[in-house]
Amino acid sequence: MTTKSLRFIYSFILILLDFTCYSQTIKDSVHYSLLYNNLLSSSGKFSTIKNNFLFDSEKNSIFIFNNNGKLLLTKQTNNKYEVLKNDFLIGINPTKTEIEILDPNTNKSKKISNVKEVEVINNYNVIFYFDTKTESYKLIKVLSSGIKEIWNIPQTLINFTSISNDKKHLLIQYSNLTKGTELINLENFKKTTNTSITDFIKSVIWDKKLPVVFLSPNQKHTNNFPYLTFFNYDTNLVKKQDLDSTISYSYPEAINEYSFKIVQYYNLVKKPYDTEKLQLWTTKDTELATTIAYPRIKEIKTDGHIIFNYKDKKVYQPDALNQYISIPLNENILLVYDPNQYIDYINSDRARPRDISIYDIKEDKFTLITKAQQNPFNTTSLSSKTNYFVYIKKGLMYFYNIEQRALENTFNLKEDRTKSNVYISRLRYWSEDGKYFYFASDNNFMQYDIKSKTFKVLIDGGNTSYRYKILNTLASPSYNQTSQIPSNMILDNRKLLIERYNIKESTSSILLLEGNKRVFIINNTNDQIKNVKYGDNFKTITYSLENFNKPATLYVYHNGITKLLLENSMPKELYTWKKQKIVAYKDKYNNDLKGILFYPKDFDPNKKYPMLTHTYEIQNYLAKDFTYPTYFDHIGFNMELYLEKGYFVFFPDVFTTKQGPGISALNCVEESIKKVLQEEKAINKDKLGLMGHSFGGYTTNFIVSQTNLFKAAVSGSGVADFISHYFSYNYNYRSPGYFQFETGQLNMLKPFKEDKELYFLNSPLFYAENINTPLLSFTGKEDKVISSKQQETLFMAMLRYKKPFISLMYEDEGHYLMKPENQLDLTKRLLNWFDYYLKNADNKETRWIKYNTTFDPERMLEN
Structure with a gap:
């Protein structure tokens, strides 16, 4: 090797060493922190603000205020907090080994150590956890007078526990199956015992709409069910349903109180080639994504619906629904579509056009609602009571009455044509009772009354380009299994908390709409509004304001008066x-x-x-x-x-x-x-x-x-x-x-x-x-x-x-x-x-x- 070559290699090594020694320390990093509007109690009496230090989590702290803006407590902690209905704060250690129960009225706290699997049932002031010291499950209620133990059973006596998605029920199966399976109502602790469930439970699937839970002998996410147990915990109806363990199934969904549907994925024939040695792609394939993602599957698969009706003692296996996706609507009908019907691959999965229909299970009959509906995720909405279906085509909004199988009304929709990327989500929400539909058209905030079949302008935007958000909504709808048909719901439509954005002026407002009364919480601020929290009666609202040169600052609005809660303590020279x-x-x-x-x-x-x-x-x-x-x-x-x-x-x-x-x-x-x-x-x-x-x-x-x-x-x-x-x-x-x-x-x-x-x-x-x-x-x-x-x-x-x-x-x-x-x-x-x-x-x-x-x-x- 020549001297020139050695010199070259040495120089190159120095380059690499120099680069790895580059310092990445940020000046004043110990001061950088982020204020976050963490919680507001449902009564509106107390709010919490978290101060997270970006480069030193050990300095993280929490601030507790009352609704008059008075600071009640500052505490250095890394705990994650939740708030109970009675205003008590529950702090959970990140390692989940300790619970802190804090009364903001007195600043007194109690700690429970040696815990894991903590579940906080906020609305009922209840905590469920496993005590690692005594190796027992415990259910406690947090009262103003102290902690009341509701239930305490050693782990050795328990086979399985699960809390429902809505946190209203606790299901317990004892190791001794003769003691039965209990369901505890977490509001009043009323117990329902069922002794007809004679198989050990390993996982459960809580239905999203109805009082039904499916009991599985499989571990979670294992979908080859040898059987499932249908358990209606309102009527105490239990039915063990045998299935084929060689077949994979989707999660089941209840259709009503006594029936459910499940989709099975079964093999048709063995592929006529060795999938270990060959991949066969064909332009005929409507399931190309599956073919490419799982090339070694040896069989050609298809899917089909099975519907079990225990009232009529019938099983339906409609071939007409093969390859279809379905959403239960009411006792006997499904909303259905074939996601691969128009499979030209020029759209993403969710944007593909599809015929959307109603399927009558007993009559084995389709009723078409809309043909070749483009981009249904952005152009459709299913009502909260599943009795109306809204879809948009060529600038018209159609209101379809599912119960009457008829188009009920139309509206000439003027959609947003501006280039603002601020509010990209569609404003289409239903009231919880299904009586009203809310949407935006042009610059206006609109309401459709299902009963009177009339449209009403709730906020007239005039010539100003406005965008709207409803803040008191169920932000992450879990109404049905498919996310391709939205079903978004307002939690309480008697009062609407609305964020309005002025496109031209780049200003934001928060207003409370109650009937014809309009109250501005924030009016045309140049700052960005974030993390809005509200109490049950909307008399107390907390939020943060920030801008490019102002870190998040927290405010409280209470009974018409706005007060500053907390400013960031970072040295101002870091951002002014x-x-x-x-x-x-x-x-x-x-x-x-x-x-x-x-x-x-x-x-x-x-x-x-x-x-x-x-x-x-x-x-x-x-x-x-x-x-x-x-x-x-x-x-x-x-x-x-x-x-x-x-x-x-x-x-x-x-x-x-x-x-x-x-x-x-x-x-x-x-x-x-x-x-x-x-x-x-x-x-x-x-x-x-x-x-x-x-x-x-x-x-x-x-x-x-x-x-x-x-x-x-x-x-x-x-x-x-x-x-x-x-x-x-x-x-x-x-x-x-x-x-x-x-x-x-x-x-x-x-x-x-x-x-x-x-x-x-x-x-x-x-x-x-x-x-x-x-x-x-x-x-x-x-x-x-x-x-x-x-x-x-x-x-x-x-x-x-x-x-x-x-x-x-x-x-x-x-x-x-x-x-x-x-x-x-x-x-x-x-x-x-x-x-x-x-x-x-x-x-x-x-x-x-x-x-x-x-x-x-x-x-x-x-x-």
Whole structure:
């Protein structure tokens, strides 16, 4: 080995050692904390605020206030708290070995040690747990006078316990089966004993709507049931239902008090080839996702419904429902659809069109509600009483009466056409009693009265572009097994707590709507409203306000008066320096867009600073987020680190038009930078950087292939080649890649065969030879969203064209980096990259860049 070679190896080792020694300590990290509006008691008398220290959890604390804003207690703790109906606080140690019961009236507390499997039944002031010291199960009630033990039985006497999903019942099976199975009503502790259950229970499935629990001899999530026991705990009806243990089943669902349905997945025939040696894909396959995900399954499978009716003593196995998904509606009918009916794979699973029908079990008859319903997750709603089905087609909202099997009403819906990404969820909710339906149309907040069949404007938005949220809702509906037909419900529609967002002014309000009376809790604040909590009577409401230069501050509204509860104790010098500017601009088609320009720390208008532009889609909603510095970020980009190092950071909106996503992004970014350079002269126009991940990674790849505006760029997990990505299989979405182009985020509107030129024009790979901007790309080798093959393809193009290019591929990582050591590594490398090219940093931290992007002169021969 030559001296030159040894010197080269030694230098390279030094580069690696220098990089690993890079410090990641954040200045003043011990002070960074986050206030969180944790709890408000149902009476509204007490609220708790958690203060979590981002870099030292041992300093975490809790603050307890009354509804007049008086601080009652401050306590350093890591406990997770819950609040009981009687206002007592229950603190659970993170290790779940200790329970703290705290009375905020007196600040007195009692601790119970040696516990695990803790369940807090908030509405009934009850706690269920296992005592590891006495090895017994205990049920206690928390009273103002003390703790009352309701039930205490040694573990040796108990085979199984489970609390219902609604936390109203406790099921107990004794080891001695002759003692029966008990069901305890947790409100009044009334016991119901059933001695006809003679098999040991290993897991249970509580029905989501009806007083039915299915008892299983299997461990949880094992779906090869030899039998299931149907137990109606209202009527004490018990039926043991034999099943085929060689067949896999879905979870059962009760149809009514005496019947249930289950879907079985059974084998038709053995595949005519050796699945250990061969995968057979066919374009006929309507279950391609299953074929690809489980290639070694030896049999061709199908599914079918079985319906057990114990009142009529009948079993129904309707072949007509094979492959269908069903939702029980009432005694004899199901809402059904075939998810693979229109299987052209140009939509994601949930967005596929489908015929939605009512199926009558006894008559074996379908009644069509809507044909080829597009994107049902966003365009349908099932009422809380399952008697109405709402669907939207071509701007019309249809109200279908399920009981009468007839269309009852329509409404000309004016949906949101703005580009705001603030409220992307659809406002479609039912009252708990099913009498009213709430929705937004144009700028108005609307109500439909099922009884009178009339529409009413509850809030008239006029000419102002408003978006609405109902805050007192069941946010995570668990009404039916399928998430593809929403069934969202308001907890109490006598009073509606509504958040209203003004799109143009970027202001938010919270108002309480009671009949025709409207009370503003917050009116047109420029801050972001978060973590709203409310008492049962809405007389007490707590919330936090934050902005980009103001950490979360907590407030209480009580009986018409608002008071400050708590401000963050972080030293103000950590954030009061933060400054931003909203930059308005237009794209080629005159669409109104915004960009957020964040200013560097210690900004001096007489100096020049580099600017890093972050590209994605609509980003202006980020303007009010308070952010913290950290080196542990899943895409390696933390804005705070760049601001503290003397960078401007810019977030422009990107809106995709008929030009395609790449050309649209190029136009939006160029126009936004043109405008921001006009409005802020301290930006060094010769020191501009570009960064994006995922969709932003793709737009970064494309933009640098079209312009030399930027002096350095970073793309993460981005598409490089439209054609190969279009004709690839997406393992994350379990669908061919072309759905992302035709109906998804890439928004090409047309298939490749109809406008090949448009696809070529928006594909970065076809312009890779034009990339002169130093480019660093990163991806996870196991990325299932955007295959790492895309980055490999870009690398090979850059290699062929002799372009400086660094590709980082992290082993055992996906679309986002999850391992802290990889997050740290990527964050440091990105900082190095931009420091090297935008700040001319030539030091030990950037030596790896200089080494990997400098070509030997002899390599640059033309060929």
